Amino acid sequence: MQPIITGKNMEVSEPLKKYVQKKLGKLDRYLPDIAETRVELSVEKAKSNQDRQVVQVTVRSNSTILRAEERSADMLAAVDAVQSKLKRQIMRYKGRVARIREKAQAAASAEPYVPVVEEELVPRIVRTKVFSVTPMSADEATEQMELLGHDFFVFYNPDTASMNVVYRRKDGNYGLLQPELA
8 A cells, every 4th residue: 555645835755755655554554454545744834843844644444534643843753653643543443343343242232312403603614525425323433533533523324314413512422413304
């Protein structure tokens, strides 16, 4: 698996590309079904010189997306830190998948989720994002949201045959939004 390496506000040198490939190539050992790895190396203006070099990595496997970002004064140190962070995320993901399988085998029936609806007024749309959707359960969507570090996650639920949203509530629990046509 060869990572797709791009530079933002910088030109990526050949030795840096080789270093990134060497470091991120080791992720195959922990997650063998990686479909794509995108790496964005950038130099940003920052007050602190220690936050100028930025490395963002997005790893896509079958139905999982892992993302990590690290900042440092040195690009190689940022690559090392992001590789370490991704390794921890992969290990956490594999542990959660194993626990989910154990729970599914132990309990034949699952409790239905009670939908919780929150309305938020948005004055205008400032960004549009297009993404691919993989069918998954609400539990898998919650895992995916935690792995990405987001507060919500949009997914297609095959049980309800509709798009759903899982979100983190202020009390630390999760909510599930299930749309219903009026």
